[in-house]
Amino acid sequence: MDKQLNGAQIVLQSLQDHGVEHIFGYPGGAVLPIYDEIFQQESIEHILVRHEQGATHAAEGYARSTGKCGVVLVTSGPGATNAVTGLTDALMDSIPMVCITGQVPTHLIGGDAFQEADTVGITRPCTKHNYLVKDINDLARIMHEAFQVATTGRPGPVVVDIPKDIQFALGPYMKPKAVKHKSYQPQLKGDMAAIKQAVELIANAKKPIFYTGGGIINSGPQASQLLREFVKLTGFPITSTLMGLGSYPSADKQWLGMLGMHGTYEANWAMHDCDVMINIGARFDDRITGTLDKFAPNSKKIHVDIDPSSINKNVMVDVAIVGDCAHVLEDMLRVYKSDAVTPDKKALASWWEEIEGWRDRKCLAYKKDAKAIKPQYAVERLYELTKDADTYITTEVGQHQMWAAQYYRFEDPNRWMTSGGLGTMGYGIPAAVGVQVAHPKSLVIDIAGEASVQMTMQEISTAVQYRLPIKIFILNNEYMGMVRQWQELLHGGRYSSSYSEALPDFVKLAEAYGATGIRAETAAELDDAIKRMIDTPGPVIFDCIVTKDENCFPMIPSGAAHNEMLLADSEGLDIEVSDAGKALV
Amino acid sequence: MSAENQIERHTLSVLVDNEAGVLARVIGLFSGRGYNIDSLTVAEVDDQEHMSRITIVTLGTPPMIEQIKAQLGRLVPVHRVVDLTVECESVERELALVKVAGKGDARVEALRMSEAFRARVVDATPDSFVFEITGNTEKIDAFIGLMKPLGLREVSRTGAAAISRGPEAM
Numbered sequence: 001m002d003k004q005l006n007g008a009q010i011v012l013q014s015l016q017d018h019g020v021e022h023i024f025g026y027p028g029g030a031v032l033p034i035y036d037e038i039f040q041q042e043s044i045e046h047i048l049v050r051h052e053q054g055a056t057h058a059a060e061g062y063a064r065s066t067g068k069c070g071v072v073l074v075t076s077g078p079g080a081t082n083a084v085t086g087l088t089d090a091l092m093d094s095i096p097m098v099c100i101t102g103q104v105p106t107h108l109i110g111g112d113a114f115q116e117a118d119t120v121g122i123t124r125p126c127t128k129h130n131y132l133v134k135d136i137n138d139l140a141r142i143m144h145e146a147f148q149v150a151t152t153g154r155p156g157p158v159v160v161d162i163p164k165d166i167q168f169a170l171g172p173y174m175k176p177k178a179v180k181h182k183s184y185q186p187q188l189k190g191d192m193a194a195i196k197q198a199v200e201l202i203a204n205a206k207k208p209i210f211y212t213g214g215g216i217i218n219s220g221p222q223a224s225q226l227l228r229e230f231v232k233l234t235g236f237p238i239t240s241t242l243m244g245l246g247s248y249p250s251a252d253k254q255w256l257g258m259l260g261m262h263g264t265y266e267a268n269w270a271m272h273d274c275d276v277m278i279n280i281g282a283r284f285d286d287r288i289t290g291t292l293d294k295f296a297p298n299s300k301k302i303h304v305d306i307d308p309s310s311i312n313k314n315v316m317v318d319v320a321i322v323g324d325c326a327h328v329l330e331d332m333l334r335v336y337k338s339d340a341v342t343p344d345k346k347a348l349a350s351w352w353e354e355i356e357g358w359r360d361r362k363c364l365a366y367k368k369d370a371k372a373i374k375p376q377y378a379v380e381r382l383y384e385l386t387k388d389a390d391t392y393i394t395t396e397v398g399q400h401q402m403w404a405a406q407y408y409r410f411e412d413p414n415r416w417m418t419s420g421g422l423g424t425m426g427y428g429i430p431a432a433v434g435v436q437v438a439h440p441k442s443l444v445i446d447i448a449g450e451a452s453v454q455m456t457m458q459e460i461s462t463a464v465q466y467r468l469p470i471k472i473f474i475l476n477n478e479y480m481g482m483v484r485q486w487q488e489l490l491h492g493g494r495y496s497s498s499y500s501e502a503l504p505d506f507v508k509l510a511e512a513y514g515a516t517g518i519r520a521e522t523a524a525e526l527d528d529a530i531k532r533m534i535d536t537p538g539p540v541i542f543d544c545i546v547t548k549d550e551n552c553f554p555m556i557p558s559g560a561a562h563n564e565m566l567l568a569d570s571e572g573l574d575i576e577v578s579d580a581g582k583a584l585v
Numbered sequence: 586m587s588a589e590n591q592i593e594r595h596t597l598s599v600l601v602d603n604e605a606g607v608l609a610r611v612i613g614l615f616s617g618r619g620y621n622i623d624s625l626t627v628a629e630v631d632d633q634e635h636m637s638r639i640t641i642v643t644l645g646t647p648p649m650i651e652q653i654k655a656q657l658g659r660l661v662p663v664h665r666v667v668d669l670t671v672e673c674e675s676v677e678r679e680l681a682l683v684k685v686a687g688k689g690d691a692r693v694e695a696l697r698m699s700e701a702f703r704a705r706v707v708d709a710t711p712d713s714f715v716f717e718i719t720g721n722t723e724k725i726d727a728f729i730g731l732m733k734p735l736g737l738r739e740v741s742r743t744g745a746a747a748i749s750r751g752p753e754a755m
């Protein structure tokens with residue numbers, strides 16, 4: 001007979017058996033038995049956040065920087081509803097997460113009990129899967145399934161809702177190996193016939209481009225290695241989505257920079273003009289494609305994705321390969337080598353010539369300012385002064401996020417944590433907390449905006465409590481910058497509610513939390529201030545006062561195509577956006 | 586209009602674990618992603634393995650139907666999804682209970698039509714009938730259409746159940 005444990009012990013035992021070392025959470029009435037078990041053991045450290053949303057983003061940062069599963073523990077009702085934003089964020093960006101929620105005892109469910117919410121009902125559309133545990137005999141199996149579902153296939157968040165009486169009840173425990181899911185079996189290996197077809201397209205390409213995404217990161221470091229090998233072998237140009245930054249080194253000359261709405265001129269033009277597009281682990285998101293009927297109109301498209309529903313969802317492709325990026329890349333490379341494919345050198349040379357022409361446009365150039373700090377300059381300097389350290393970058397959402405993506409450069413995967421799909425302001429601080437928990441000795445910087453950062457500012461208290469020396473680098477332009485930019489370009493410069501009024505003094509705020517505050521107001525003092533930030537042993541809030549009305553360029557306006565980009569020097573021109581374009585987000 | 590953009594009616598058979606919330610997952614997927622449900626039936630079909638079969642009749646362009654299939658397949662408790670409209674020959678049946686009230690010629694005509702459609706009378710009073718009719722959706726639509734001028738009062742339909750022809754199971 002199996003060993004009998006109570007529900008709370010089963011939860012802890014299963015976490016241990018899945019190698020969990022840290023969980024992010026917030027206690028409450030419906031999870032007290034689990035917190036009591038946490039108190040009585042030492043192998044798992046609990047990080048107490050200040051708001052449940054913070055726990056979910058911390059778990060995301062932890063997961064994305066390690067490749068492991070992030071684990072969250074919250075109470076019923078408001079604990080669970082506060083976690084919804086982070087769960088949705090993890091679903092959109094395919095982050096593995098197990099979120100355990102307490103629930104009122106089973107006999108009270110449905111009676112509008114205190115702190116009762118229909119957690120599985122609320123989280124059904126924002127999780128990969130969820131469970132309400134009604135029988136203690138199911139708990140161990142469900143915990144193991146939750147980890148399997150969260151971490152395999154296209155990763156995502158899984159909620160396990162556990163009523164309080166189940167946490168006290170006695171039941172059997174079996175090891176993870178004993179559990180095999182009946183219906184859930186994600187496909188890892190790609191179809192060989194499709195892979196051969198893809199290699200044939202690649203072999204005959206005249207204007208090819210690799211377009212890669214977060215799937216490479218999720219697949220693991222091996223996928224990045226294989227990608228690098230394949231890109232080198234072919235000599236093709238490569239671009240990536242926001243989520244894929246770091247899978248290919250930005251220092252390499254085949255790297256064209258990020259593509260999409262705020263991507264580089266060369267990456268977007270190459271996408272538009274390519275004849276063969278090799279999409280590995282990206283999902284043709286609307287930030288990438290721009291208007292669909294003008295998207296890479298003359299190209300054959302290859303799409304590698306582990307999620308069959310990503311295939312032909314937004315863009316119809318010519319060769320679809322369902323499988324894990326690393327597995328498929330390995331097979332592609334093998335076929336490419338065994339077929340002794342030699343790329344069309346002449347065509348490729350003239351393709352690169354075209355690309356160099358676009359590159360010469362120097363789309364990321366901006367007007368320097370002798371006195372004031374330009375936000376682009378701030379990120380450039382931050383990069384120069386931190387690139388040789390063991391650095392991880394998180395961001396909030398908005399202009400600063402795009403500048404970080406454009407001007408900070410990544411050489412390795414798992415170094416860049418940002419909210420891509422959902423675009424969650426307030427992601428950066430808690431994500432930095434999670435990253436720093438996983439990498440206590442590394443330099444973890446949240447490149448932030450003064451508006452976003454106030455959404456989860458309370459997590460600086462978590463950082464202080466656990467001595468996590470995260471650096472919050474705020475590009476403070478006193479505006480919700482991206483909102484202001486869209487209002488300038490699309491709404492006649494009527495800045496409706498986008499001014500950050502009544503801002504706190506961030507230096508004093510840092511001090512109030514027991515952290516260090518640093519402010520830089522001129523370009524001349526920026527470098528020294530950044531160095532001071534790096535040298536400060538504890539958490540720092542860095543208030544970087546930047547020019548207020550800077551716009552984020554290049555930009556593909558809504559409803560436009562990749563070859564209709566706006567550049568910084570087109571500023572001041574009348575920008576025509578169609579009514580259909582204005583209706584887009 | 587090209588075939589790509591043509592709205593078609595497809596019948597999908599979905600084999601799922603009969604666990605709490607599985608129907609809500611399927612319905613939530615349709616409403617959340619803006620797909621249509623024309624009809625939906627569900628019942629347990631294997632009490633040993635606790636499997637249920639959901640039959641969904643949906644409307645969409647061929648790429649949309651492909652996407653619906655893929656999205657359904659992605660749900661964790663879903664074992665299989667088959668598009669019975671394109672993947673095989675299939676038979677489809679629906680049951681309806683049709684209440685018709687009236688007297689005189691209309692009543693006689695309703696009864697006569699019910700015989701022509703092989704509907705059964707499952708309840709009768711001096712001034713009403715409840716007919717039980719089984720068939721494909723078009724046949725039931727036709728019968729209900731004919732009953733309208735003859736005193737149609739209300740209709741209860743099960744939605745379509747469907748299965749492939751021949752010896753193979755899904």
